[in-house]
Structures are given as structure tokens and as C-alpha cells.
Amino acid sequence: MGNIFKALALVAGVALSSQVxxxxxxxxxxxxxxxxxxxxxxxxxxxxxxxxxxxxxxxNMLIETVTNGRKRMPKFGHKLSADEIQAVVAFIQSNHAE
Known part of the structure; x- marks a missing residue:
């Protein structure tokens, strides 16, 4: 029984560390x-x-604007990866005034 708990603890530890x-x-x-x-x-x-x-x-509009630019804003699609653009959009959305 003790070995089962050790094995479960090991599996849980590996799962948590991979998520981090x-x-x-x-x-x-x-x-x-x-x-x-x-x-x-x-x-x-x-x-x-x-x-x-x-x-x-x-x-979608924010992703499009960051990727392709808009009016005086330059394009960042060739400077930032898709994941980086998603991260910037998430940051912008998290700082929006309600």
C-alpha cells in the first residue's frame, strides 16, 4: 500500500512540474x-x-492590428511570433478599463 502512495506522489509531482x-x-x-x-x-x-x-x-481585431499594422502603427507580424502576439493581446485585454 505504501508503494502505491509513493508512486501516486511521484506521478503527481511530475505532472505538476511539467505544467509549471x-x-x-x-x-x-x-x-x-x-x-x-x-x-x-x-x-x-x-x-x-x-x-x-x-x-x-x-x-481578432487586436491580433490583426498587431500583426499587420493600422494607420500609423507599424506591422509586428515579422518581428513577433504568433505566441508573442497572443501574449501582447492578452496583456492589452487584461488592462482594459471596464
């Missing part, structure tokens, strides 16, 4: 925003571009 490893592999949207977007966008005030808090929060 996967989570750390995700790009940091806040860090990417700070490096690539902050010069034109602030969270709560307009700069060159609109404030994050007042942006349209439609996921």
Missing part, C-alpha cells in the same frame, strides 16, 4: 508590450496611439 515548465515557456505579454508598444501606447492615457484602456478589445 509549460507555463514558463509562454511569452511575457507585459515585457513585450514594454519593449515594443510602450513608446506609443500607455495603459490609461493617449500617447501617439490610443490608451490601452480605451482600445477595442475584440481579440
Amino acid at each position: 515548465g509549460m507555463a514558463s515557456d509562454m511569452p511575457d505579454g507585459a515585457k513585450i508590450f514594454s519593449k515594443k508598444c510602450k513608446m506609443c501606447h500607455a495603459i490609461n492615457k493617449k500617447k501617439v496611439g490610443p490608451a490601452v484602456a480605451s482600445m477595442n478589445m475584440d481579440t
Whole structure:
């Protein structure tokens, strides 16, 4: 019976550590925003571009805009991976004013 508990504890430990490893592999949207977007966008005030808090929060529109640019905003599709763009969009959406 003791060996069963040890085996279950081992399996649970491996499963949890692999999930933590996967989570750390995700790009940091806040860090990417700070490096690539902050010069034109602030969270709560307009700069060159609109404030994050007042942006349209439609996921597809945000992905399209970051990827292909819009008006004066340059394209980032060739500078950022799809995962990095998703992370930036998630960061923008998490900072939206309700």
C-alpha cells in the first residue's frame, strides 16, 4: 500500500512540474508590450496611439492590428511570433478599463 502512495506522489509531482515548465515557456505579454508598444501606447492615457484602456478589445481585431499594422502603427507580424502576439493581446485585454 505504501508503494502505491509513493508512486501516486511521484506521478503527481511530475505532472505538476511539467505544467509549471509549460507555463514558463509562454511569452511575457507585459515585457513585450514594454519593449515594443510602450513608446506609443500607455495603459490609461493617449500617447501617439490610443490608451490601452480605451482600445477595442475584440481579440481578432487586436491580433490583426498587431500583426499587420493600422494607420500609423507599424506591422509586428515579422518581428513577433504568433505566441508573442497572443501574449501582447492578452496583456492589452487584461488592462482594459471596464
